Amino acid sequence: MKQDQPYEQHLQPYVVTTRRNRDHLNLQVDTDHSLEVLQIEDESNAEFCELLNRSNQDAFGGPQDMGMPLWVLLDCGVLPSGVVGFMLPQEHTPPEIIDKLDVDEDYDGPVPVSEYCGCPTVEDDCISGFSLHSQLVGHGIATRTKALAMVIYGARSQIGVTQFYNPAIRVHVRFGAMEVLTHRPAVHTHPEDSFVYRVELPARKTLVNMANGSDVFGDSTLPEGVGWEFDPDNEMQQGRLSRHLQDGGRVWLIPPGWRATEEGCELHMVLE
Numbered sequence: 001m002k003q004d005q006p007y008e009q010h011l012q013p014y015v016v017t018t019r020r021n022r023d024h025l026n027l028q029v030d031t032d033h034s035l036e037v038l039q040i041e042d043e044s045n046a047e048f049c050e051l052l053n054r055s056n057q058d059a060f061g062g063p064q065d066m067g068m069p070l071w072v073l074l075d076c077g078v079l080p081s082g083v084v085g086f087m088l089p090q091e092h093t094p095p096e097i098i099d100k101l102d103v104d105e106d107y108d109g110p111v112p113v114s115e116y117c118g119c120p121t122v123e124d125d126c127i128s129g130f131s132l133h134s135q136l137v138g139h140g141i142a143t144r145t146k147a148l149a150m151v152i153y154g155a156r157s158q159i160g161v162t163q164f165y166n167p168a169i170r171v172h173v174r175f176g177a178m179e180v181l182t183h184r185p186a187v188h189t190h191p192e193d194s195f196v197y198r199v200e201l202p203a204r205k206t207l208v209n210m211a212n213g214s215d216v217f218g219d220s221t222l223p224e225g226v227g228w229e230f231d232p233d234n235e236m237q238q239g240r241l242s243r244h245l246q247d248g249g250r251v252w253l254i255p256p257g258w259r260a261t262e263e264g265c266e267l268h269m270v271l272e
Ligand SMILES: CC(C)(COP(=O)(O)OP(=O)(O)OC[C@H]1O[C@@H](n2cnc3c(N)ncnc32)[C@H](O)[C@@H]1OP(=O)(O)O)[C@@H](O)C(=O)NCCC(=O)NCCS
Pocket: 059, 060, 131, 132, 133, 134, 135, 136, 137, 138, 139, 140, 141, 142, 143, 144, 161, 162, 163, 166, 167, 168, 170, 171, 256, 260
């Protein structure tokens, strides 16, 4: 689904990580452009990380909402694995992004335009993804970013939290059916709007194709069950979802996963 954008040919994948982590990440990825490894020990990468953090703050509503502090980027994103995304040379970065990120006049390095953060879990090959954002919305960049991150981490499954109202569900569900594990987790900044999910990821080759933009969807089989168009504004339906899970039933979101409606949105689910 790669679309012709003026910046398309200049998008370069990056990973921000540590010198020690290099040996544990899958850095030999057959991407269209070579992967740039930015080590935090190299102080010349500090400005890039500042921009990355500003971009994340912008995407997640700032420090009072879900924007992550710089120390979280380091402690939870960089140190356990790496922060993965795409960047552009400044001369090919849309001016509105340069303005929005308040890029310093003295800085002439690349500008991050997307980011994924995931850290390893106690379960082998399972990643806890805790941040995804894209400044170039609607061109498949978030999908490519998440796919690239999964390849670099060597992940086979992924857990995460998202909100019923977040169109990012359309991105996550491309990687496979999203099983709802926890409905409205009490421990969250927005508990009423959120759910915890898990995805079994496509084969590495498919993920590489998705990272390059040549594949849009993974190749997982869809779960069987009763289809349900779920309206998160409907408390009866929220209650039904909650009870179904409490009774040991399983629920998945399946493609396209999320759709805007006149009143709000609906989620495409299957109940076992
Ligand atoms: C959500 C987000 C990551 C999408 O990034 P993106 O680069 O546009 O994503 P992609 O192009 O890979 O895929 C986007 C899909 O979602 C749809 N989409 C993205 N934003 C949308 C919006 N605001 N409303 C409706 N649909 C939207 C796109 O149309 C596309 O679907 P389709 O091709 O099946 O029609 C981006 O808008 C963002 O950074 N949001 C703020 C941070 C955030 O909420 N992150 C998610 C945390 S779980």
